[in-house]
Amino acid sequence: MDLDGVKKIESADFYIDLAFRHATKEANDVRSAKLKGTREEKSKKIEITKIMAISDTISSAMMKLIQSYPDLDGMTEFYKKLFRVFIDMKQMKLSLGGLNWLREKIVLFGNDYIKKIRRCEDLPAINRYRKEYYGRASSLIHRIESDLKFLEEARKTMRQFPSIKSMFTVCIAGFPNVGKSTLLAKMTSAKPEIKNYAFTTKGLNTGYLKKAYLKIQFIDTPGTLNRADKMNVVEVQADLALKYCADLIVYVFDPTETYSYKDQVKLLETIKKLGKDILIYVSKTDIAKEEAVDHFLDSRRKIPVYLEIEDLQKELLKICRKNL
Numbered sequence: 001m002d003l004d005g006v007k008k009i010e011s012a013d014f015y016i017d018l019a020f021r022h023a024t025k026e027a028n029d030v031r032s033a034k035l036k037g038t039r040e041e042k043s044k045k046i047e048i049t050k051i052m053a054i055s056d057t058i059s060s061a062m063m064k065l066i067q068s069y070p071d072l073d074g075m076t077e078f079y080k081k082l083f084r085v086f087i088d089m090k091q092m093k094l095s096l097g098g099l100n101w102l103r104e105k106i107v108l109f110g111n112d113y114i115k116k117i118r119r120c121e122d123l124p125a126i127n128r129y130r131k132e133y134y135g136r137a138s139s140l141i142h143r144i145e146s147d148l149k150f151l152e153e154a155r156k157t158m159r160q161f162p163s164i165k166s167m168f169t170v171c172i173a174g175f176p177n178v179g180k181s182t183l184l185a186k187m188t189s190a191k192p193e194i195k196n197y198a199f200t201t202k203g204l205n206t207g208y209l210k211k212a213y214l215k216i217q218f219i220d221t222p223g224t225l226n227r228a229d230k231m232n233v234v235e236v237q238a239d240l241a242l243k244y245c246a247d248l249i250v251y252v253f254d255p256t257e258t259y260s261y262k263d264q265v266k267l268l269e270t271i272k273k274l275g276k277d278i279l280i281y282v283s284k285t286d287i288a289k290e291e292a293v294d295h296f297l298d299s300r301r302k303i304p305v306y307l308e309i310e311d312l313q314k315e316l317l318k319i320c321r322k323n324l
């Protein structure tokens with residue numbers, strides 16, 4: 001889903017300035033076209049042009065903002081859940097409704113004043129309506145100030161959401177620092193941050209493996225600590241990706257025991273409960289003690305175990321082909 005396309009939302013004063021600047025420009029164009037008629041007729045034409053410019057600017061700005069928002073009802077389950085965790089969806093709908101209200105209201109309101117100005121018989125009356133319109137149009141726009149503020153905060157939150165596509169997806173899971181991002185970097189062209197300390201990955205990294213007509217999306221999840229009760233923002237994202245995006249999970253097991261063998265098996269057991277297909281990749285075999293790797297191979301026979309990235313990659317492509 002493309003969340004970068006959501007437009008930056010400015011303050012009410014910004015949109016007021018924008019509309020009034022357009023109005024002045026349009027009025028200058030009309031003036032320079034050498035108007036005919038009496039002073040009253042000329043003044044009416046200029047004021048009506050300005051009102052129409054304000055209506056158009058505000059309603060099209062609101063329309064563009066609304067349209068740049070993702071379709072909240074048509075989102076995938078992963079995004080629906082992600083949005084629900086991090087954004088007040090009820091308020092988001094209300095605020096978008098606020099923008100839509102202004103989009104319609106500013107036009108009706110403008111038409112009302114255009115009619116009033118058309119009926120005026122002298123310049124003071126036109127000026128009175130002009131002043132009244134400006135004041136009331138500004139306060140109309142100010143009425144959605146809190147909606148604009150809320151939507152801009154929501155946009156900032158959404159920008160931190162990962163961009164996940166709908167295709168065959170493999171999630172890479174495991175404890176922190178076990179080598180998940182390293183595996184992603186070796187299998188795809190992605191360049192995730194890799195550091196020798198836990199919790200390097202702070203969001204979801206994606207990478208793509210393409211072979212002929214096959215394409216696999218990999219999601220490198222941040223290391224989880226197997227604690228469903230007190231998950232942080234990052235762990236929630238990892239949890240949702242595993243639940244709603246993964247067609248298959250690659251569980252990375254670190255035989256050098258950055259985290260104990262027992263804990264790593266415990267997390268694997270939790271992940272098994274999701275009911276997804278799982279493959280195990282044993283990382284760091286180049287530096288691990290041989291017994292540690294053997295120990296693991298012996299005790300985990302029910303789930304296929306891979307020590308070589310090439311073998312794991314071949315198997316994933318085979319499964320992806322079957323899923324087509």
Ligand SMILES: Nc1nc2c(ncn2[C@@H]2O[C@H](COP(=O)(O)OP(=O)(O)OP(=O)(O)O)[C@@H](O)[C@H]2O)c(=O)[nH]1
Nearest residue numbers: 176177178179180181182195198199200201223284
């Ligand atoms: N020797 C060796 N080091 C590895 C291997 N895989 C990963 N590492 C090292 O282990 C450390 C952690 O690797 P990452 O790929 O960042 O681990 P991660 O699981 O993504 O960590 P988090 O994002 O913090 O959960 C880095 O210093 C890597 O270079 C491997 O196969 N062999």
Ligand SMILES: [Mg+2]
Nearest residue numbers: 180181200201
């Ligand atoms: Mg990582």
